[in-house]
Amino acid sequence: MKRARPATVSEGWEKAGSPLDIARIRQDFPILRQRVHGKPLVYLDNAATSQKPQCVIDAVRRYYEAENSNIHRGIHYLSERATAEYEETRAKVQRFLNASDSREIVFVRGTTEGINLVTQSYGRKFVKAGDEILITAMEHHSNIVPWQILCEQAGARLRVIPMNHDGELLLEEYERLLGGRTKLVAVAHVSNALGTVNPVKQIVELAHRRGVPVLLDGAQAAPHMAVDVQALDCDFYTFSGHKLFGPTGIGVLYGKAPHLEAMPPYQAGGDMISLVTFEKTHYNVLPYKFEAGTPHIAGGIGLGAAVDYVTGIGLEAIAAYERELLAYATQALSAIRGLKVIGTAKEKAAVLSFVLEGVHPHDIGTILDREGVAIRAGHHCAMPVMQRFGVPATARASFAFYNTKEEVDVLVRGVHKVLKVFR
Ligand SMILES: *Cc1c(COP(=O)(O)O)cnc(C)c1O
Numbered sequence: 001m002k003r004a005r006p007a008t009v010s011e012g013w014e015k016a017g018s019p020l021d022i023a024r025i026r027q028d029f030p031i032l033r034q035r036v037h038g039k040p041l042v043y044l045d046n047a048a049t050s051q052k053p054q055c056v057i058d059a060v061r062r063y064y065e066a067e068n069s070n071i072h073r074g075i076h077y078l079s080e081r082a083t084a085e086y087e088e089t090r091a092k093v094q095r096f097l098n099a100s101d102s103r104e105i106v107f108v109r110g111t112t113e114g115i116n117l118v119t120q121s122y123g124r125k126f127v128k129a130g131d132e133i134l135i136t137a138m139e140h141h142s143n144i145v146p147w148q149i150l151c152e153q154a155g156a157r158l159r160v161i162p163m164n165h166d167g168e169l170l171l172e173e174y175e176r177l178l179g180g181r182t183k184l185v186a187v188a189h190v191s192n193a194l195g196t197v198n199p200v201k202q203i204v205e206l207a208h209r210r211g212v213p214v215l216l217d218g219a220q221a222a223p224h225m226a227v228d229v230q231a232l233d234c235d236f237y238t239f240s241g242h243k244l245f246g247p248t249g250i251g252v253l254y255g256k257a258p259h260l261e262a263m264p265p266y267q268a269g270g271d272m273i274s275l276v277t278f279e280k281t282h283y284n285v286l287p288y289k290f291e292a293g294t295p296h297i298a299g300g301i302g303l304g305a306a307v308d309y310v311t312g313i314g315l316e317a318i319a320a321y322e323r324e325l326l327a328y329a330t331q332a333l334s335a336i337r338g339l340k341v342i343g344t345a346k347e348k349a350a351v352l353s354f355v356l357e358g359v360h361p362h363d364i365g366t367i368l369d370r371e372g373v374a375i376r377a378g379h380h381c382a383m384p385v386m387q388r389f390g391v392p393a394t395a396r397a398s399f400a401f402y403n404t405k406e407e408v409d410v411l412v413r414g415v416h417k418v419l420k421v422f423r
Contacts, residue, residue, distance in 0.1 A: 020313065020321050026402050028053040028309075039372030042407045047192050047220060047351055047398030048376055049242045052306070056246055059305035063298045071297055072271055072288070086297055089304030090287075093252050096307050097237065098228040101257055103286040107295055110251035111219040112142040114238030115186070117253055117290060118215055119146040121263040122236075123184070129155030131183040136161040136169055136198070137388055138191040141381045143217045147186060156183070163388070167194035167343040174203065178210055185214045189221035189237075193382040193394070194343030195326070195351030197221070204233050213259065219243055223400065224322055224349045226315035229254050241299060245400075246306030250299030253290075260286050267292040318401045322350050325399050329408045333397075336415055342394050353380070353394040356415070359422045361395040367421060368395075371414040373407075 026032050029051045034041045043051060063085070069078035071086050094102045108114045127133065133147050137160050144158075151158045161174045169187075178185070185207045190197050204214045213235035221227060222239035229237050236259070241250040255263075265272055265283055269292035275282040283289045310318065329352050333339055338357035356364060365377035376396045379386045386393060397411055 019317050020401060022321075022402065022404055025313070026404075028055070029402055030054060030057070032402060036372040036374070037370050039370075042371075042373040042403075042410050044397040044399065044403065044407070044411060045374045045376050046223070046400040046403075047243070047380070047396065049248070050223060050245045050400050051402070052245055052247070052302075053309050055309055056302045056305045060247060060298045060302040063301045070294055082297055082301075085304065086295070086300045089300045089307070092304050092307045096222075096227075096311060097252075097254055098230050099254050100230060104254055104257050104260065106253040106255065106260070106287040106290045107300055108238070108251050108253050108290075109249055109296070110240035110242070111140075111217060111238050112146075112240075114236075114251055114253035115142055115215070115217065116146045117266045118186075118236050118238075118255075119150040121266045121290075122259065123147075123150040124153065125262070125264055127151075127154045127156050127183045130181060131156040132159050132177075132179070132181040133157070134159050134161060134174070134177055134182055134185045136187050137163045138167060138169075138194055138196060138382065138385050139186070139188055140192055140217065140219070141383070142219075143186055143188060144384070157181075160384075161187075163196075165389075166345050167191065167196045167385075168345045169196075169198055169203075171199070171202070171206075175206060178206060178212065180210075182207075182210065182212045185212055186217065187214065188217045188219075189227075190218075190224065190349045190351075191343070191382070191385070192220045192351065192398075193353060193380040193385040193396070194345065195348040195353070195398075196343060196345040197225075197347040197349050199347075200234065201232050208233065220349070220351070223310070224315075225319045235259055241303040241306065244303070244306055245309060246303040247296070247299040249296045250303050252303075257286060260290070263290075265289055265292065269293045271295075313401065319349075321401055322399055325403060325405065325408065326350060326352065328405050329397065329399070329411070332408060332412045333415065336412070336419070338419070339415065342389050342391065350399045351396060352398070353396045355391050355394055356418065356422075359418060361393040363422070364395040364415070364418050367418045368411070368414045371410065371417065373411055373414050375411070 067082045071083040090105045207214045215236035216234045218239040223244045237254040242248040272292040274284045342353040361377035
C-alpha cells in the first residue's frame with residue numbers, strides 16, 4: 001500500500017506510536033505549564049538539571065510538614081519515621097542500580113562529591129608516585145579536576161584516552177594506555193557535551209583483565225537508561241539526584257563493598273563513627289563510614305520518590321522514546337544549512353550539541369529564550385571537548401522523556417529565526 005508522504009517528519013513518527021503517554025506524563029510536572037516571555041516553556045536543558053514531578057515536590061514538602069527531625073539517632077516517633085524513609089531510599093537506589101547490597105550505596109551531594117570521595121579516599125590510599133590514572137577526552141570537569149589534584153598530591157600521572165571526530169573513544173588507544181602503572185580508570189557512561197554513550201562494559205572488562213578498577217560517571221546515564229552495576233561489573237558508579245528528577249544536593253556513590261571496606265573515611269564527624277575517645281576513634285560500618293554529619297534528609301526522601309517515579313514509567317521505555325526523539329531532532333536540525341552537529345557517535349543519548357556558522361552559541365541561546373526555548377550555550381563544563389572540536393562553545397539541546405517532537409519543531413523554528421537575524 002502506498003502511503004502519502006507525511007507533511008512533517010513528526011507526523012510520520014507519531015503514527016509509529018510510543019508506549020508512553022507523554023501528554024499525561026507532562027501533567028506530572030507543574031513547571032512545564034509555565035509561559036516564558038509569553039510563550040509556552042520548552043525546556044531543553046535537561047543535561048544541566050531536570051524538572052521535578054509533583055510526587056517529588058510532595059515528598060519533600062511532606063517531610064518538612066510532618067516528619068522533620070534528625071535521623072539515625074532519635075528514639076522518638078518523628079526521627080524513626082524520617083530515618084525509615086531516608087533508609088528506604090537507599091534500598092530503592094540499590095534496586096535501581098541492581099547493586100547486590102544496600103551497604104554499597106553511599107549518599108553524597110552529587111556526582112562531583114562522589115568522584116571527590118573516590119579520589120580523596122581510595123586515591124589517597126592506593127595511588128602512589130609514578131602510578132597512572134586514565135580518564136577520557138570527553139570528561140566533565142568533575143571527572144578531570146579531582147584526578148588532577150590527586151595526581152599532584154600523589155606524584156601520579158593523568159593520562160587521557162583520545163576520541164575520534166564523531167566523539168567516540170579510540171579503544172585501541174585505550175588498550176595501549178592501560179599498563180602496569182595504571183591504578184584506576186574513570187570514564188563518563190554518557191558524555192554531557194556530546195551525548196556519546198561509551199562502551200563501558202567493554203571498558204571495564206579490558207581494565208579488569210589487568211586488575212584495574214573502574215569508576216563510571218553516570219550523571220548523564222542514570223536518567224536515560226537502565227543501569228545494572230553488577231552486569232557492568234564497575235567498581236564505582238556515581239550520579240546526581242537533580243538530573244534524575246529529584247532534588248539538588250543529593251546524589252549516590254555506588255562502590256563494591258570490598259573497595260569501600262578498604263577505604264579510609266572521606267570526611268569526619270558525627271554519624272561516621274561507632275566509638276570516639278580522645279585516644280582513638282572507631283569508624284562506623286558501611287555505608288555510614290562515608291556519611292559524616294547530618295545529611296540532606298529531605299533530598300534523600302525526594303530522591304526516593306524520583307526513583308519510584310522513573311521506575312514506574314520504566315527506564316527501557318524512556319530510553320526507547322528518547323532515542324526516537326533524538327533521531328527526530330538530529331534529522332530536523334541537521335537539515336538546516338550552516339548547522340553542524342558536534343558529537344555524531346553511533347551510540348548517543350539525549351544530548352544534541354551544535355554550532356551555527358557565523359553565530360555565537362550565546363546568541364543562539366538568547367534568541368531561543370525569547371521563544372520560550374531553554375537550551376544551554378557554553379562549554380558545558382567540558383572545555384577539553386571544545387578544544388578537541390575547535391569550537392569555543394556549542395549550543396546544546398538536551399532531552400528528557402517529557403519532551404515532545406512538537407517542542408523539537410519549536411526549537412527548529414527558533415533556529416531559523418536566529419538565522420534570519422544573522423543573515
Ligand atoms: C552534571 C555532570 C556532572 C556533575 O554533576 P553535579 O550534579 O554538578 O555534581 C559530572 N559529570 C557529568 C557527565 C555531568 O553531566
